[in-house]
Amino acid sequence: MKADTKGVLTGLHFMDGDHSCCEGLLAAGCRFIGGYPITPSTEVVERFAERIPKVGGVFIQMEDEIASSIVIQGAVWAGLKAATVTSGPGFSLMMEHIGLAAMTETPCVFVNVQRGGPSTGLPTLPAQSDMMQAKWGSHGDYEIIAVSPNSPQECFDFAILAFNYAEQYRVPVMLMMDECVGHMYERVKIPSADEIELVERRWATCAAGEYLTYKPDADLVPRMAKAGDGCRILVESLTHDERGYPVITPQAQKKLVSRLVNKIKNNAHKIYKYEEYKIEDAEVIVVSYGITSRVAFKAVELARQKGIKAGLLRLIVVWPFPEKKIEELAAKTKAFVTAEMNLGQIVLEVERCAHGKAKTLLAGHAGGTVHRPEEILEVIEKAISPNSSVGIWEL
Amino acid sequence: MTQTLELKDKMEGLLRTNRLPHVWCSGCGIGIVLNSFLRALIASETDENKVAVSCGIGCTARISGYMNIDGFHMTHGRALAFATGLKLANPALKTVAIGGDGDMIAIGGNHFIHAARRNIDMLVICVNNFNYGMTGGQAAPTTTKESCGTTAPYGSFENPFNLPFIADACGAVYVARWTAFHVRQLQLSIQEALKKKGFSFIEIFSQCTELFLRKNKYGAGLDEMKFFKQNSVIKNGADTREAEFNSRNDKIVVGKFVDRERPDFKESMDGYFGKVLKDKFIRYEGPLQTKI
Ligand SMILES: Cc1ncc(C[n+]2csc(CCOP(=O)(O)OP(=O)(O)O)c2C)c(N)n1
Numbered sequence: 003m004k005a006d007t008k009g010v011l012t013g014l015h016f017m018d019g020d021h022s023c024c025e026g027l028l029a030a031g032c033r034f035i036g037g038y039p040i041t042p043s044t045e046v047v048e049r050f051a052e053r054i055p056k057v058g059g060v061f062i063q064m065e066d067e068i069a070s071s072i073v074i075q076g077a078v079w080a081g082l083k084a085a086t087v088t089s090g091p092g093f094s095l096m097m098e099h100i101g102l103a104a105m106t107e108t109p110c111v112f113v114n115v116q117r118g119g120p121s122t123g124l125p126t127l128p129a130q131s132d133m134m135q136a137k138w139g140s141h142g143d144y145e146i147i148a149v150s151p152n153s154p155q156e157c158f159d160f161a162i163l164a165f166n167y168a169e170q171y172r173v174p175v176m177l178m179m180d181e182c183v184g185h186m187y188e189r190v191k192i193p194s195a196d197e198i199e200l201v202e203r204r205w206a207t208c209a210a211g212e213y214l215t216y217k218p219d220a221d222l223v224p225r226m227a228k229a230g231d232g233c234r235i236l237v238e239s240l241t242h243d244e245r246g247y248p249v250i251t252p253q254a255q256k257k258l259v260s261r262l263v264n265k266i267k268n269n270a271h272k273i274y275k276y277e278e279y280k281i282e283d284a285e286v287i288v289v290s291y292g293i294t295s296r297v298a299f300k301a302v303e304l305a306r307q308k309g310i311k312a313g314l315l316r317l318i319v320v321w322p323f324p325e326k327k328i329e330e331l332a333a334k335t336k337a338f339v340t341a342e343m344n345l346g347q348i349v350l351e352v353e354r355c356a357h358g359k360a361k362t363l364l365a366g367h368a369g370g371t372v373h374r375p376e377e378i379l380e381v382i383e384k385a386i387s388p389n390s391s392v393g394i395w396e397l
Numbered sequence: 398m399t400q401t402l403e404l405k406d407k408m409e410g411l412l413r414t415n416r417l418p419h420v421w422c423s424g425c426g427i428g429i430v431l432n433s434f435l436r437a438l439i440a441s442e443t444d445e446n447k448v449a450v451s452c453g454i455g456c457t458a459r460i461s462g463y464m465n466i467d468g469f470h471m472t473h474g475r476a477l478a479f480a481t482g483l484k485l486a487n488p489a490l491k492t493v494a495i496g497g498d499g500d501m502i503a504i505g506g507n508h509f510i511h512a513a514r515r516n517i518d519m520l521v522i523c524v525n526n527f528n529y530g531m532t533g534g535q536a537a538p539t540t541t542k543e544s545c546g547t548t549a550p551y552g553s554f555e556n557p558f559n560l561p562f563i564a565d566a567c568g569a570v571y572v573a574r575w576t577a578f579h580v581r582q583l584q585l586s587i588q589e590a591l592k593k594k595g596f597s598f599i600e601i602f603s604q605c606t607e608l609f610l611r612k613n614k615y616g617a618g619l620d621e622m623k624f625f626k627q628n629s630v631i632k633n634g635a636d637t638r639e640a641e642f643n644s645r646n647d648k649i650v651v652g653k654f655v656d657r658e659r660p661d662f663k664e665s666m667d668g669y670f671g672k673v674l675k676d677k678f679i680r681y682e683g684p685l686q687t688k689i
């Protein structure tokens with residue numbers, strides 16, 4: 003399905019990541035945002051509030067993020083594409099409804115322009131410290147998808163990617179930006195609507211009387227009908243069967259929750275996205291994502307100039323985590339350096355998947371500013387020094 | 398006779414009969430509310446394919462699961478926020494939120510006042526049983542003074558909310574209160590409210606037989622029905638400040654208190670954008686038709 007021209011601001015622009023993200027959401031067909039102001043994400047909804055009356059859709063500033071994160075799900079079940087936008091403190095309030103979206107299989111997008119935490123933390127300064135929260139923040143077992151842009155251009159591109167994943171797998175998708183990417187101005191090229199490929203909602207194709215809200219297709223994802231279609235849908239936050247009827251038993255729990263997890267796990271090979279740079283002969287591989295991956299790229303260049311065989315694995319999709327890729331690389335390389343703007347989150351995943359076959363080090367800090375390339379370089383050098391041991395990461 | 402049979406068929410068509418028996422205790426008032434709601438849907442000739450019922454969590458909130466119409470059983474307290482999304486994204490839907498007192502006015506209180514303030518076009522039905530039924534009879538923001546709950550073992554000393562007054566103050570266009578005893582008035586009230594455009598609110602005093610009544614030794618379900626009957630005074634058009642029900646010694650003021658016109662959220666939005674943006678404004682009409 004091609005994008006609707008009304009939402010696509012085709013042309014070359016000079017804009018920051020927040021504004022570009024808003025254009026990406028519009029291009030993806032998002033016609034509903036419920037939001038609550040919070041730095042450094044507010045510009046996304048401010049632009050949407052300005053744009054949407056001229057595109058056709060709804061913006062509503064809700065009373066809080068709890069409301070924002072569920073009003074969008076009402077809009078989705080009424081047939082729209084919808085998103086909400088926030089930063090750390092608001093993201094914490096949204097956890098309730100990230101779980102709800104996972105449980106009810108409501109396709110929607112949560113944009114988190116990350117800032118330093120915990121609590122109110124650093125409202126105006128960047129961090130990448132909500133990465134684990136994005137995956138584990140709500141209670142219970144479930145899977146989500148998270149993508150991490152490293153430029154204003156990618157804030158546009160990945161907003162579309164996020165919606166495509168959400169529709170394909172009927173999961174909440176997190177667009178994990180950060181303050182730096184959100185406020186950085188760069189060239190953004192918005193293609194024409196017919197160059198933008200969108201995944202259409204997986205609408206039910208059966209007769210209304212035969213429709214079951216939670217009967218999955220072969221890929222474990224059920225089809226959707228919207229309110230008002232005459233399908234008499236039952237959307238249920240309790241553990242439920244294919245009809246949406248609550249069933250409070252271990253058997254029903256196993257069947258449902260395993261499917262919610264497996265629909266992502268089994269399809270993970272189609273979801274993973276990463277970029278590799280000078281990986282082939284690398285003895286040290288820097289793993290990074292978001293804005294930090296741009297600094298990591300520079301650090302790899304500096305290392306190469308010093309004769310160190312360094313490479314970069316830049317994660318575009320952070321969740322699901324590319325387990326197989328890390329396992330494969332661990333067999334070939336000597337060390338991983340995970341560069342991220344936190345005190346050690348994704349490095350735990352790298353460590354887990356390396357199975358002790360390669361050293362795993364962290365180039366991290368508590369947030370507030372992007373790394374300097376030299377800081378990452380230092381850890382790369384430490385990684386190849388014979389004195390550093392497996393599994394050590396220093397702060 | 399034929400008429401009652403027809404009604405029975407219609408009622409059954411609106412129930413997911415394969416889900417019965419329901420979870421409610423015998424004598425509980427929630428079933429009366431379900432019955433009145435379905436009768437009102439039928440009598441008002443509302444297109445049942447265009448009705449969506451949004452519920453939070455609680456004994457009352459289980460109601461959507463038994464109705465054979467589009468139903469949503471969401472998170473505790475958030476039914477109105479969800480319903481706001483449904484309604485704004487598809488203005489053709491008749492959106493209804495049904496829930497308990499704890500659901501709607503404790504954890505969901507913020508969403509309640511804002512949905513009323515915005516005048517979102519929805520019917521909100523709150524079953525006030527003066528306690529948290531689902532979780533075992535804890536005190537609620539509606540618990541009458543000196544009545545006990547499991548978390549107020551010596552009786553409650555807090556002031557309870559006057560829900561019609563809150564709804565009125567926040568701008569609801571229709572506000573009524575009945576009890577589980579007033580089945581006829583309740584059904585007519587729901588019928589009337591279904592036809593209203595804007596935020597309509599109906600509170601229903603109801604008996605929680607197993608917890609609130611038992612714990613407080615207020616008698617059985619039938620005794621509470623008698624209590625409702627004997628202590629209610631019908632005061633249509635009453636000032637909602639008079640609707641206070643602070644203790645079991647107070648009179649229960651019931652009736653239709655508010656019935657007024659006010660542009661709803663969508664009308665206000667469309668009217669205003671049309672005025673300031675003129676021909677640049679693209680009015681949102683609803684989602685595209687899907688294959689079904
Ligand atoms: C976030 C959250 N907090 C608490 C609960 C537990 N809980 C379930 S129902 C309920 C209260 C029910 O009371 P009410 O809304 O009055 O409904 P009733 O059962 O009385 O009809 C509570 C506290 C929950 N499900 N979710």
Ligand code: SF4
Pocket residue numbers: 420421422424425426427456457526530531604605606607608609
């Ligand atoms: S606990 Fe109370 S409110 Fe819940 S079903 Fe039983 S009687 Fe009704």
Ligand SMILES: [Mg+2]
Pocket residue numbers: 497498499524525526527528529530537
């Ligand atoms: Mg209650």
